[in-house]
Amino acid sequence: MTRVGIIGIGHGVFGRRSDATVQELAFEVFxxxxxxxxxxxxxxxxxxxxxxxxxxxxxxxxxxIQEYLGLYPKPTWxxxxxxxxxxxxxxxxxxxxxxxxHDIVLVMGCQKMTELSTPxxxxxxxxxxxxQWESGFGTTFPAYYAMFAKRHMHEFGTTREHLLDVAVxxxxxxxxxxxxxxxKEITVEKAMASEDVATPFQVYDCCANxxxxxxxxxxxxxxxxxxxxxxxxxxGMACATASMSVLRRPHLVGLPSAEEAGKAAxxxxxxxxxxxxxxxxxxxxxxxxxxxxEDLGFCKKGEGGPFVADRxxxxxxxxxxxxxxxxxxxxHPIGATGLSMTYEIAKQLRGEAGERQVPDADIGLTHNVGxxxxxxxxxVMKRD
Amino acid sequence: xFKWFGKVNYTPYTKVNDFAQYLKDGRLMGTRCKKCQxxxxxxxxxxxxxxxxxxxxxxxxxxxQLHTFTKIVAAPTGFxxxxxxxxxxxxxxxxxxxxxxxxxTIDEDEIEIGMDLQIVxxxxxELEDIKVYYSFEKPGTTWVKTDSS
Numbered sequence: 022m023t024r025v026g027i028i029g030i031g032h033g034v035f036g037r038r039s040d041a042t043v044q045e046l047a048f049e050v051f052x053x054x055x056x057x058x059x060x061x062x063x064x065x066x067x068x069x070x071x072x073x074x075x076x077x078x079x080x081x082x083x084x085x086i087q088e089y090l091g092l093y094p095k096p097t098w099x100x101x102x103x104x105x106x107x108x109x110x111x112x113x114x115x116x117x118x119x120x121x122x123h124d125i126v127l128v129m130g131c132q133k134m135t136e137l138s139t140p141x142x143x144x145x146x147x148x149x150x151x152x153q154w155e156s157g158f159g160t161t162f163p164a165y166y167a168m169f170a171k172r173h174m175h176e177f178g179t180t181r182e183h184l185l186d187v188a189v190x191x192x193x194x195x196x197x198x199x200x201x202x203x204x205k206e207i208t209v210e211k212a213m214a215s216e217d218v219a220t221p222f223q224v225y226d227c228c229a230n231x232x233x234x235x236x237x238x239x240x241x242x243x244x245x246x247x248x249x250x251x252x253x254x255x256x257g258m259a260c261a262t263a264s265m266s267v268l269r270r271p272h273l274v275g276l277p278s279a280e281e282a283g284k285a286a287x288x289x290x291x292x293x294x295x296x297x298x299x300x301x302x303x304x305x306x307x308x309x310x311x312x313x314x315e316d317l318g319f320c321k322k323g324e325g326g327p328f329v330a331d332r333x334x335x336x337x338x339x340x341x342x343x344x345x346x347x348x349x350x351x352x353h354p355i356g357a358t359g360l361s362m363t364y365e366i367a368k369q370l371r372g373e374a375g376e377r378q379v380p381d382a383d384i385g386l387t388h389n390v391g392x393x394x395x396x397x398x399x400x401v402m403k404r405d
Numbered sequence: 406x407f408k409w410f411g412k413v414n415y416t417p418y419t420k421v422n423d424f425a426q427y428l429k430d431g432r433l434m435g436t437r438c439k440k441c442q443x444x445x446x447x448x449x450x451x452x453x454x455x456x457x458x459x460x461x462x463x464x465x466x467x468x469x470q471l472h473t474f475t476k477i478v479a480a481p482t483g484f485x486x487x488x489x490x491x492x493x494x495x496x497x498x499x500x501x502x503x504x505x506x507x508x509x510t511i512d513e514d515e516i517e518i519g520m521d522l523q524i525v526x527x528x529x530x531e532l533e534d535i536k537v538y539y540s541f542e543k544p545g546t547t548w549v550k551t552d553s554s
Binding site for chain 2: 140143144146147148150152153154155156157158159160161163164167168169171172175216217218219220221222266267268269273
């Protein structure tokens with residue numbers, strides 16, 4: 022069966038984008054990706070859009086994106102699995118190419134989150150969890166991860182400083198990423214002075230809503246080799262789920278979906294965690310990155326805190342993680358985030374990451390989580 | 406009358422409707438599959454183990470241990486008036502877990518993971534509509550019938 026290669030990539034500036042509609046954000050990155058691939062629009066056989074519908078006034082977003090990009094009458098469809106919608110879009114494109122249905126597919130992640138009013142955002146916030154048995158007690162997105170953090174601290178001795186070491190690292194790299202929402206370094210002291218959100222989390226433990234888009238163009242092996250002199254191969258593509266409700270999880274110190282998806286992606290790619298040189302993981306909250314190190318096997322269970330404190334996830338450490346700033350500093354336009362990760366790892370594997378470049382990066386990984394771990398997509402990417 | 410359950414209720418209709426009526430009468434119920442006897446809390450109409458749709462309600466002891474918790478400062482719609490509030494997840498003695506608030510019998514500085522708790526049915530006295538929930542209380546705390554219940 023054919024390999025699937027990335028032949029073009031595009032990434033916009035994340036943040037409050039009051040200057041553009043969602044389709045205009047999509048066009049910015051589409052133009053970049055088409056130019057990067059050196060193809061024409063007519064070469065694209067289909068598009069898959071990753072986005073979460075409830076943030077947009079426009080219903081059925083795929084249609085309006087397809088129109089604005091000028092890709093009709095080619096097929097398009099939308100994928101939705103919360104914050105992992107972008108990776109789900111890439112997975113369906115990969116499946117279509119593997120199946121021989123399409124040769125070249127555009128995968129677009131885009132989201133405008135800042136147009137909602139504060140009451141609308143607060144109402145959405147209240148329906149993050151399982152709504153029958155949990156939301157009636159006022160649970161929130163940060164609250165679930167905060168409860169993972171409390172339990173992780175209890176079982177493994179993870180400290181408040183360990184959590185904030187993640188935020189400090191990601192802001193350090195965000196300060197060097199022109200696409201990031203927050204391009205400023207922070208200190209543990211500054212983070213500890215910020216307001217409480219859900220204990221132990223303060224503002225700097227949490228990623229921020231943002232507007233943004235990122236996309237990739239993927240092709241079958243034959244076309245990828247013909248079109249691109251530096252294709253990046255999607256060699257391990259895995260996805261797994263866990264219960265929606267935290268009441269039905271086997272444990273609350275990691276994401277079972279990430280453990281499963283990680284194992285499956287390594288197996289498909291024929292590698293192990295020690296082979297990964299650079300990774301983008303889903304750091305929606307500080308504890309999420311620590312749990313990701315452990316779930317993906319970068320370190321042993323429970324050792325994620327000391328792992329970041331020892332700078333093992335900086336460039337030059339055992340595995341460079343979120344050296345684009347992560348969700349924490351880039352911002353988290355939920356439909357775009359998965360493809361932002363894919364874009365960054367492709368840049369690293371091509372050797373185009375500038376001052377954030379990881380030396381000899383030949384194998385990279387993305388880890389994109391939906392919700393509080395209901396869905397997890399892990400991708401292993403390789404260069405030739 | 407499942408619309409009674411929760412300060413804000415998002416799911417007024419369910420096959421386990423009677424849960425809220427029992428709770429209003431001071432009884433915390435789980436479900437048991439009539440075919441394979443699998444016990445579930447929260448209740449579910451369709452058995453997770455054997456897929457049977459024949460279930461019965463069984464009363465839970467309410468004995469539980471604290472698994473984890475957080476104090477929520479940034480509250481969503483419908484909870485602004487009670488913020489900040491502490492939410493916990495407990496492991497029930499018989500089976501399953503529950504999310505709930507800590508009640509008046511427990512001080513904030515006493516809360517620690519692993520502590521024994523009692524899940525106690527509650528009713529919001531200050532609300533006009535019937536609103537029922539349950540809270541985590543000191544072991545030995547019992548349900549008290551009020552005017553509104």
